[in-house]
Amino acid sequence: MANTLGVNLHGVSYWSSQLPFLDHFKTASNWMPQNSKTGDKPQGIQLDLDENGWVKSLPKSGSGNYDSVQTLVNLISPAPGVKENYPSGKYVVLYEGEGKLEYGSDAKLDTSASKPGRDVINVTPSSEGISLSLTETDPKGTGNYLRNIRLVPEAEEKNYQKQVFNPTFVEKTDNYSTLRFMDWMGTNNSKQSDWQNRPTVDSSTYTYFNKGVPVEVMVDLANRTGANPWFNMPHQASDEYMANFAKVVKEKLNPNLKVYVEYSNEVWNGAFGQHQWAQEQGQKLGGDWTDWHSRRTEQMGDIWDKAFGNDSDRVVTVLGAQNGNLQLTDQLMQKVKAYDPNSTVDAIGIAPYLGIFVTPNKQDWTLAESEVESWTKEPDGGLNKVFDYLNKTELPKQLDNISKHSEQAKKYGLDLVGYEGGQHLTGLNGSENNQAITDLFIEANRDPRMGQVYKEYLEGWDKLSGDSELVVYSDIVTPTKWGAWGALEHVNQSTSPKWEVIQDFINNGGNSQSATPVTQTASNGSDTLNNGQSQTEVKGYMHDRGVDILMGSSNNDELLGGKGQDALNSLGEDELTGGAGRDRFIYQDVQSQGDTITDFDHNQDAIDLRQIMSDPAYSGSNKFSDYLDLQQVGSDTAVRLDIDGSQKSGGFENLMMLSNVDASSLSPSNFVLS
Secondary structure, eight states, rough: OOOOOOEEEOOTTTOOOTTOBBBBGOOOOOOOOTOOOOOOSSSOOOOOTTTSSSSSOOOOOSSSSEEEEEEEEEOOOOOTTSOOOSOOOOEEEEEEEEEEEEEEEEEEEEEGOOOOOOEEEEEOOOOTOOOEEEEEEEESSSSSSEEEEEEEEEGGTTTTTHHHHHHHHHHHTTTTTTEOOOTTTTTTTTOOGGGGSSSSSOOOOOOTTTOOOHHHHHHHHHHHHTTTEEEETTTTHHHHHHHHHHHHHHHHHHOOOOOOEEEEEEETTTTTTHHHHHHHHHHHHTTTTHHHHHHHHHHHHHHHHHHGGGGGGGGEEEEETTTTOHHHHHHHHHHHHHOOOTTTOOOEEEOOOOEEESSSOTTOOEEEEEHHHHHHHHHHHHHHHHHHHHHIIIIHHHHHHHHHHHHHHHHOOOOEEEOOOOOEEOOOGGGOOOOHHHHHHHHHHSSHHHHHHHHHHHHHHHHHSSOOOOEEEEOOOOBBBTTTSSSSSSSSOOOOHHHHHHHHHHHHHOOSSSSOOEEEOOSSSOOOOEESSSSSSSTEEEEEOOEEEEOSSSSSEEEESSSSSSEESSSSSOOEEOSSSSSOOOOOOOOTEEEEEEOOOOTOOEEEOHHHSTTTTTSOOOHHHHHHHHHHHEEEEEEEETTTTTGGGGGEEEEETTTTGGGGGOHHHHHGGO
16 A cells, blocks of 8 residues: 655755756856956855845946856756756746846857847756856846846746746655655745745745745645645744745645644754744743743644634644654643643654764764774775664664654644654764765665665654654755765656655555555446545545556546546546646547546646657657647637648547636647657
């Protein structure tokens, strides 16, 4: 049977191998002042920026210590099995206003193909990335400064506004049941407090070191993947901020999804600014950080419940606690209950990491750097020692912690959730600079034995927590001295030991009520094919995430895919319903006519006509425009096919109807033709 498992999304940055957006500029670095004559890059300069982060003016020639600004995109390191650091080829740079952009590193301007507002650059990826320099803006002084820069692969120029996300990133994200947006929101040390200063869709970048990703974009990803979002409210966020954030989520989130909400992240962790803030606020209450954390979590939950009204059961308020510190959890819960006996808290969150923490000198919870460095001198480079420690020490320890925390949560009538989890092999307090240890930990994460450790870990969590939600850390990350966190190291990496086990656990492991992958074939009558659990209700929510293959016959069938990635194969006059998730509607020949697709989503679904288009009659260079015709019929769209490939208007016949779909919303990306 399938299981649920969530993932933390790594923070958006100009060096991230996640490549989440079709508009690559959304991951660009902050603007950096530079002096083109001296090559200097002066620090501490306050740039003249508008509310979205665009540069409104530059110093007049010779009047300042800088004359231009530079930004960097896609400084991405190589990953195993990945040919290019990021896609090569032609990109378009679209912009509004007047000014001048110059390109360097991996990018070269194609002057002949460029025009005002649309530059074309040829990109050859390396570890240097793409450099964009703004050398002139608003030259006439009219306020028409250069802005709204977008960096898009030329092939996606017509799609990037509708599709938003890199399809490969969506594919790698789609199978998870929950997406925790802590890093996407730049939660740690966040400076956000007022709603008017939040990131918006129009923000120049969505990087975590700027303001993070807008709530609208995060909800969009949750809807496209059918995953429950997990949001972390900034520690300084006002009541108004939280209420407005919750309102947007309520209005835009798929009503079949629930939402996890947590006050900041690891407020107990003294390394983060949110701990210091909570300590200061707690002292004002006559206590310490635990008083503020417990009270603010309860207030946050109340705000979200009110925003969701009659749907408040979709909100899961998480009280962030510290793994292994049962006494702290009791303390926090007692203060929650003292503040509000009718608490809105629904779950206690812990991070049961499998850790090897290395510090210069041994501490109660760490290993000495000298000891771990000695492992690297073993014939196998230390890998046996790493896995001995994980299997004999850390795995039993963390499974015991999970069991104890689960019982503790039951005592309060709450669920136990894992806000983070997985391996945690890291050097700290200077030991991260030991290259031999860094190399050992990276190789351990690539070793097949890490997959086996994850298998036992995930199965243990599933059994001991009662199949509660665990959100592993994290999705796609380049390994560094700070850790090898990703299930994958690059969005275009096909697999890894951790990735294989995670996906197998989701699809086949555990005892959840999620659906298993199903293949069903219709008989020669009029049938209804259902994946068996697409209507199963689990705690009020649809939890089928099966990957289903439903095949119709040549008669009148009704194919219901349910939630998940479905392939619905038509052979006759069928009614096709893909359900939530990315669905593919497959047509085998020109006789497969007369269907109605009831819920086609132009943002993620596709119509697969490859078998039809493989016929020599369909040999034109542009199969979409040559052989397909989209016509609006009331509120529906008729997809018409050139039935014999003659490209004559009289040869077009209706292949299918798309219910409640605007023809203008469809593009070639909705059709798989070759």
